[in-house]
Amino acid sequence: MKYLRLVFNDHFVLVLIILFGALLYGYSQVLKSLTVSWWLVPLVALALSLVGQLGGLASLAEPADATFLLPQTQAYSRYLFKARRYSLWLPATILVLATLAAWPLIGVVHHTDWTQLVTLGVAVLVFKDLELWLRLLRLYRQPQIAGWGRLALWGGEWVAIMLGLWWHPAITMALALAVNLLFRWHLTTWFTPAKLDWLGMIAQEDHRMSRIYRFYNLFTDVPGLSSGVSRRRWLDPLAKLVRRRPERLWDFLYVRGFLRRTEWSGLTLRLALIGAVVEALASQWWLAAILAAVVVYLIGFQLLPFYLVYDEIVFSQLYPNQDRLPAFRRLVARVLGGVSVALAAGALVANWVTALVVLGVAGGVSLAFCVWYLPWRLAPKQA
Template sequence: MNNMHSVWAKRFTHYIGEVMKYMRFIFTGHIAIVLVFIVGAGGYQYSEWLKVVELDFPAEWLIAIIVGIVVAFSRPVTLLREPDQVYLLPLESQMMGYFKKAMNWTFWSQVLVPVVLIIVAIPLLKAVTDLSAFSIWVTVLFVAILKWLNVQAEFYYRFANRGHAVLFDRLVRAIISILAIQMSLASGFMGAGFLVILAFYIFTLVKKVANNPVPYEHFIKLEQNRMMGFYRFANYFTDVPHLKGSVKRRAWLDAVYKSIAFKKGNTQSYLVYRTFIRTDDHFYLWVRLTAIAAVIAAFINIPFVTWIVVAAMAFATTLQLKYTLMHAGDFRMDMLYPVPRDTRKQAVAKLLRQLSVVQAVIVMLCALMQPQFYLIPVVMIVVSEITLRMSK
């Protein structure tokens, strides 16, 4: 297998199969229903806001900033694996053909997000600007070209610098992209000058990487981190056998442990609280679902829709945390300690009840400006308690 095109084809086929294997667990029926409610409620809120939006609203700058940041984040998808830094060395002269395939896939897999953002913003642009439909659709094409240039720029920058100071590179490209989109919306083809700047930047990077060895270590680590992020997300919906969790001490939460009295009966409570706080998968799962519920509650003023969404978030939080905390397969010291078997179940239930209260309070505070916000914590706590009692 000395043809890099066939190497990419086999890697890509395996990658798509791996993604689809877990995506069928993520987008299940109940998730689809929640998404329909969210999209419908969001669309209704958006249309109602457009009726009262001020004519001097800075729509062009707002769209340029959001889309520009999204466009600048163009992490390459290379599908490289750890053995490649040894077994692909004899084929290093052909690697640019492989990387061109990788950049093509990176572009097509990422361009949809900024293009959709621009399309969603079309009603706002028509409401507060005098842009023609032709000018707006030209901007959509402009954003796609801008994304392609950013994909090329980030790849060659990483190739040339082994990923060092990539955040500075993204910041510079984000500023250029924001100005390019704003100029495109405000002055038509004036934004094309920024495309020339990016093209010249890419040209200098290409010359810099000429005849340089491929930074396999950097691209492999980048690919491993990208796939691990996908596996962690998929693990919220189904079990991912080869997922490696990470642990981090959060010193600012040490006070939580002090609230647990030092006695034999609290052995499991201390262990469960410590596991939740220090395990990234558990902690960030709660943070993400709480943040989603809070954002939706803050911006959607249709009580029925808000109740459905926050109830779904409370259900998902309780169910997934209960499963992960109760069914951990690793050896624990409490297995050798003479404490009753049901104390872990009691400790997990105590933690989940406290987390549901904290989650409900945070979401309620974010929804203070919405009608009947006081019912949100009731819905979340009740759903969490029912889930806790009825789930195995």
């Protein structure tokens, strides 16, 4: 909860609302023009079965547990049973939302009422419950059963959902309950509390938490975790575009830093790709123009802290300070210019007129951002 307050800040919530509205509008337009085809049911079933694979087992184990809780290995299984139930809440919420989102698409195939929707939702939750049992079984030195079992479960879930969508979701429910009960019947044979792999469980939990903290690190600094600096030789041609001249010291430093530091270049690349995909889905030119303006502004706003990234390096104080703001402004102009081209390329999927409008709006916002907004925001910091 501490980090979520920083992730869902005002700007990110604003862009999520706009993206959510654009996706809903595009989804409604697709449903109006969609006709019944043979591939529709397998596609919906595949999407629901893949969503069912999201969410891992959160054991919350720490390295010290392998030493201090080792004598309690037998009793620790009761805690892991509770951890498995706790781990079900988040994927269950995602599965419910995914089932609700698929309801209008299922209605294209055949008429469904709310009872069939509830039956399908409960069936995919039963499959997810079994998938978490397999993840738990892997911690007790049963990798073959857990590994091949998850693969077989995914294939079986896909087939069961297809059968339910073709005839009735009660078929999916019956198959899910049968497989779940059969697994629980054999669970006592496979489950041996004394065989808990403490080191494997701790490594798995550490990997899970690292993924979460790396995501948080895109929005704020996480103690003990940093995105790091990576040498990317394949980007050297871009860095060489800035000449090594005394009056361009800050240009060279900012360009190199932007290309090497993953928290800035990676964030820009991801937002640009997401924006290009959304532009490709936007069917109205005015909606595409608004989205382009929002994406360009958000990327430029996220780059502003990069201006101060070298303040703690004492040798940067030897650089001429009067060249710093113009150099940073040139960097932001180049980045936003590239983002504008990427957004226009995404809008080109719709038509060339929309692409020209997006390019003009994104370029205008980039120009206004670099000429007026950026100096105004950074002037106090420069002083």
